[in-house]
Amino acid sequence: MWEARDQPRQYTSSKVMCWVALDRAVDLSPRLGAGANPDAWKRARDAVRAAVLERAWSKRAGSYTGAFGSDDLDASVLLLPVLGFLPADEERMRATIDAVERALGGGGLVRRWPRDPSGFLICTYWLVECLALAGQPDRARPGS
Secondary structure, rough: OOOOOOOOOOHHHHHHHOOOHHHHHHHHHHOOOOOOHHHHHHHHHHHHHHHHHHHEEEEOOOEEEOOOOOOOOOHHHHHHHHOOOOOOHHHHHHHHHHHHHHHHEEEOOOOOOOOOOOOOHHHHHHHHHHHHHHOOOOHOOOOO
16 A cells, blocks of 8 residues: 555565454454454464564565565564564564664654655654664654
8 A cells, every 4th residue: 555566576564464454353353253263363364474574584684674575674664563563672673673763764754765855754653662662762762
């Protein structure tokens, strides 16, 4: 819905949103009646998680990236801890937060992609939330 349409890719943020839908469906399954299939949803959720952890990480970038098999940073990966996919203080996630802040931050705002000319306000909020979740509230404050 909000990814570039220049070429077909498997976007990390879209995969994580699929994980969220499955994870929440599993949580809600006791209330959904006989049509619920939490075992199948758990398997699908776990498969999506494994794919993201394996295919969205870039050794070259030292970060989770915007699409599977890519080295390109995308601030939308800051959603991983915000949505509960990974803890913000997990080693790779900490590296991702640092990489996004370093490469996409500036002037008090965070850009979505490296080629963006200006900040994308929601990405800035995601960074602040990630820093707070990672136990670095001082770093999350303006002027820090």
